[in-house]
Amino acid sequence: MKNVSKLRAWTRWTFLLGALLMGAGPPAGAQPMPQDYWCFSHSFGSQGTGDGQFSSPGPIGIAYGPENRLYVCDRSASRIQVFECDGTFVGKWGASGSGDGQFSTPLAITAHDGLLYVVDAGNQRVQVVEPDGTFVRKWGSGGSGEGQFAFLPASAQYPSGIAVGPNNRVYVSDSYNHRVQVFETNGTFVLKWGSNGSGLGQFLYPSGLGVDPDGTVYVTEADGNNSRIQAFREDGTFLRQWSNSIANAAGLAISPDGRICVAGYQSDRLYVFEPDGTPLRSWGDSSNLNDPNGVTFGADGTAYVTVCADHEVQVFRRAYRVVDTPAMPLPYVLGVEQRAGTGIVDIDYRITDRDSSNVYAAALAFVDGSNDLSRIVRLSSFVDGTETNIGPAVPTGTDLRISWDAATDWDVELGNVEVEILANDDGGLLDAHFITIPSNGPDPELTINCTPILEPDMLSCWYWLLATNDAGITLNSSGQVFGVGGAYDGQLLAQATSTTTNGRTFLFERMNVREATSNEVQRAKEGATAGTVNQFDPDRHADVGPGDRPRKVNEYGFDTGNWGTSGTCWIVKEP
Numbered sequence: 001m002k003n004v005s006k007l008r009a010w011t012r013w014t015f016l017l018g019a020l021l022m023g024a025g026p027p028a029g030a031q032p033m034p035q036d037y038w039c040f041s042h043s044f045g046s047q048g049t050g051d052g053q054f055s056s057p058g059p060i061g062i063a064y065g066p067e068n069r070l071y072v073c074d075r076s077a078s079r080i081q082v083f084e085c086d087g088t089f090v091g092k093w094g095a096s097g098s099g100d101g102q103f104s105t106p107l108a109i110t111a112h113d114g115l116l117y118v119v120d121a122g123n124q125r126v127q128v129v130e131p132d133g134t135f136v137r138k139w140g141s142g143g144s145g146e147g148q149f150a151f152l153p154a155s156a157q158y159p160s161g162i163a164v165g166p167n168n169r170v171y172v173s174d175s176y177n178h179r180v181q182v183f184e185t186n187g188t189f190v191l192k193w194g195s196n197g198s199g200l201g202q203f204l205y206p207s208g209l210g211v212d213p214d215g216t217v218y219v220t221e222a223d224g225n226n227s228r229i230q231a232f233r234e235d236g237t238f239l240r241q242w243s244n245s246i247a248n249a250a251g252l253a254i255s256p257d258g259r260i261c262v263a264g265y266q267s268d269r270l271y272v273f274e275p276d277g278t279p280l281r282s283w284g285d286s287s288n289l290n291d292p293n294g295v296t297f298g299a300d301g302t303a304y305v306t307v308c309a310d311h312e313v314q315v316f317r318r319a320y321r322v323v324d325t326p327a328m329p330l331p332y333v334l335g336v337e338q339r340a341g342t343g344i345v346d347i348d349y350r351i352t353d354r355d356s357s358n359v360y361a362a363a364l365a366f367v368d369g370s371n372d373l374s375r376i377v378r379l380s381s382f383v384d385g386t387e388t389n390i391g392p393a394v395p396t397g398t399d400l401r402i403s404w405d406a407a408t409d410w411d412v413e414l415g416n417v418e419v420e421i422l423a424n425d426d427g428g429l430l431d432a433h434f435i436t437i438p439s440n441g442p443d444p445e446l447t448i449n450c451t452p453i454l455e456p457d458m459l460s461c462w463y464w465l466l467a468t469n470d471a472g473i474t475l476n477s478s479g480q481v482f483g484v485g486g487a488y489d490g491q492l493l494a495q496a497t498s499t500t501t502n503g504r505t506f507l508f509e510r511m512n513v514r515e516a517t518s519n520e521v522q523r524a525k526e527g528a529t530a531g532t533v534n535q536f537d538p539d540r541h542a543d544v545g546p547g548d549r550p551r552k553v554n555e556y557g558f559d560t561g562n563w564g565t566s567g568t569c570w571i572v573k574e575p
Contacts, residue, residue: 034320036317038272038303040284040497040555044096045312049077052089052265052386055386058308059118061160061251062294066131070304072313073118073294078105080118080133085298087313088229093133098123101135105122106252107151112164112185120170121151126162126172139187147189150176161209161252163218167234171217173206180206180236194235198226201238203428208252208295212275218260220249229262229277253295255305263292269477270295270305270316281536289314315554329353329423331361334399336419344383349421353396356425361394362467363402365410369418371459373498375478376466377417381405393502394423395455422467424569429461429511434573435523448524448572451559454568458499472506507569518572524570527554535560 004043038530046053055156061073069090070083078096080103083089094103104122115136116431125140151160151174161173169190169319170183176403179194180203194203204223211217215234221227228243229252248266255261259280260273269284270292284292290309303316325524350360365377382390382403390401410417416512432449439445464479473493474484481494483506493503516524525533535552552561 006378014524022078035317036056039205039521040314041317042087043312043314044083047311052081054195058291058311059306059313060293060308061106061108062296062306062313063111063116064296064304064377065116066114069356070313071109071116072225072306074107075107078103080109086300100138101127101129101133107160110162110164116163117162117170118132119151119162120159124149124151126170128265133331137187139183143178143400145396146192147181149174161256163211165211165217165234166215167447168215171211172208173204173209173219173459175207175222178203178206180209180217185221191236193232201230201240201281205390208250210254210260212254212258216275218252220246220262222248222250229260229273240277242273243527246271250292250369251294253297256299256301261295265293266293267457268292273473299462329356329359329425331395331421331423333421335520341490343405345404346408347404347419348399348401350399351423353395356396358393358395359423359425360392361390362417362422362464363390364422364463364467365417365419368416372479373462373481373494374477374496375476377410378466379404379409381408422464424464429507430457437527437556440530443523444575446520448520448558450557451570455498458504458507459497459565504569511571513571520572521570524558525554525560527556527558533560
C-alpha cells in the first residue's frame with residue numbers, strides 16, 4: 001500500500017477456525033527513503049576587478065568556512081574574496097606576489113578549525129591564513145621531491161584540490177607530479193601516492209579532491225583520457241574507481257550526508273554520486289552552467305559552484321529531504337497458534353520503533369483477507385488478561401501476545417480470516433510529508449504534502465478508527481461508516497473501500513489540515529517556475545509497488561506525476 005504511515009505499519013496472519021494455518025512474512029511497509037534534488041536558488045558575481053567581481057578567466061576554488069561565509073579564489077587577481085551565502089560581498093585579502101599572504105594564481109581553498117588552507121599554485125606552495133587573511137604559515141616549493149609541488153600552469157582552467165581529513169591531515173592533489181601528497185596541518189610531510197598513468201592508483205593530472213568523515217579520499221582527474229573518480233584509504237590504498245565519462249573533471253566536494261559532487265568543466269554539468277559510485281543526479285549545460293569548476297557545500301546541504309565562463313558563483317538549494325522524519329512503528333507477527341478444540345487464537349507479535357518506547361497498539365480481522373469495510377471483524381474478546389497488550393502505552397521492542405476469543409467475536413464455524421496488528425506512536429492518522437513552497441510574491445507561502453492522498457490511505461484511517469473504537473463513527477453490517485454526533489451525525493463517511501467527500505473532510509479535520517484547492521495544487525506543481533511544471537525522475541522512493549510509485553517530482557520535491565483526479569487529493573496546513 002502506498003506511503004505506509006505510522007499507524008498503518010502492520011503484518012497480517014491468516015488462520016482457519018477449526019484448523020491451523022501458519023506462515024511468515026515481512027511487515028507490509030517500508031520507511032520513505034531520501035530524495036536528492038538541487039534547485040537553482042541564485043547567483044552572484046560578474047566580470048571585472050571590483051569588489052564582488054571576478055577577473056578572467058573567472059573564479060575557481062571555493063570553500064564554505066568560518067562565520068558561515070564563502071571564500072572564493074579570484075585566481076587572476078591573486079586574491080581571495082569573501083561573501084555571505086546570499087552573495088553579499090564581505091571583504092577580500094591577498095595580492096600578487098610571493099611574500100607571506102600574497103598569491104600567484106590561487107587555485108583551491110578549504111576550511112579547517114577556523115583557518116583557510118590555500119593552494120598558491122604559481123608559488124608552488126600551500127598557505128594557511130586566518131579568515132581575515134592574516135598569514136599563519138606556509139610550506140612547499142617547486143619540484144618533484146617530498147613536500148614539493150608542480151601545479152598546473154597559471155593558464156590552465158582546472159583547479160587543484162585540497163582537503164583536511166578526519167585525521168587532521170591535509171591532502172593536496174599535486175597535479176603535474178600526478179600524485180596526492182599528505183601533510184600534517186603544520187606542513188610536515190607524511191606520505192604520497194600516485195604516478196603518471198591510467199592504472200589503478202595512477203593519475204593524469206589529479207585535480208578535485210575531497211575526504212569524507214570516514215577518511216575515504218576521492219580524487220578526480222583533469223585529463224579527459226582518465227574520465228573517472230578514484231577512491232582511496234587515508235594511507236593511499238586504492239579502494240575503487242568509477243567512470244561517468246566526465247571529461248576534464250574539475251572540483252569535487254562531499255555533501256554533509258556523504259554524497260560526492262563533481263564539476264564537469266568540459267561537459268558543463270554537475271554530477272552527484274553515492275560513495276560507491278552509484279550516479280544519483282546530474283544537471284546543467286552550456287546555457288546555464290558554463291564551465292563549472294569549484295564546488296563546496298554549506299552545512300544545510302546547499303551547493304555553491306564557481307562558474308568560470310560566467311564569472312559568477314551559482315547557488316543550488318537542497319530540496320526534498322525526508323530522512324529526518326521520525327521513525328514509524330513496525331509490527332511483526334512472530335507466531336500464531338489456534339488452541340486445539342477451541343476458538344481461541346494466540347497471536348505473538350513485536351512492535352519496533354527506534355524513537356518511541358511505547359505506542360498505541362490495535363488489531364482488526366479481515367474475512368478472507370479482503371480490505372472491504374464490510375468484511376471487518378473487530379477484536380474485542382480476549383482471554384488470560386492479554387487485553388492489556390492492546391491499547392495505549394504498549395511497549396516496543398518486547399515480545400507480546402494477545403489471545404483472541406475468535407469464536408465469540410466472529411459468528412462462524414469455519415472460515416478464513418486475516419488479523420492485522422496496527423500501531424500508532426502519535427504520528428497522526430497519516431504520515432504525510434509536508435514541504436513548503438515559498439511565496440512567489442502574489443501568493444503566500446504554501447505548506448502542502450508532497451505526495452497525493454489516495455483512497456487506500458484514507459481507507460487505512462478508517463481501519464484505525466474502527467480498531468480503536470472511535471466514538472465519532474459507527475460501522476454497519478453493509479460496510480458503511482456513518483458519523484456519530486456533532487456536525488457529521490448520520491452522514492455517510494465511507495463504504496466498502498471508498499471515502500465520501502464528507503468522509504475526507506472528517507478525516508482531515510481530525511488531522512488539523514484541509515484539502516488543497518486545485519489552484520494550490522497547480523501552484524505547488526509549478527514551484528519556483530511560474531507557468532512551468534518541472535518534472536524530474538525520483539532517485540529514491542518507498543517500495544510501494546509499480547502502480548503507486550511517484551512518477552515525477554519538481555525542484556521542491558512535489559509529486560508532479562499524472563495521478564488523475566479520482567480518489568486523489570493533497571492536504572495543506574494553515575499558517
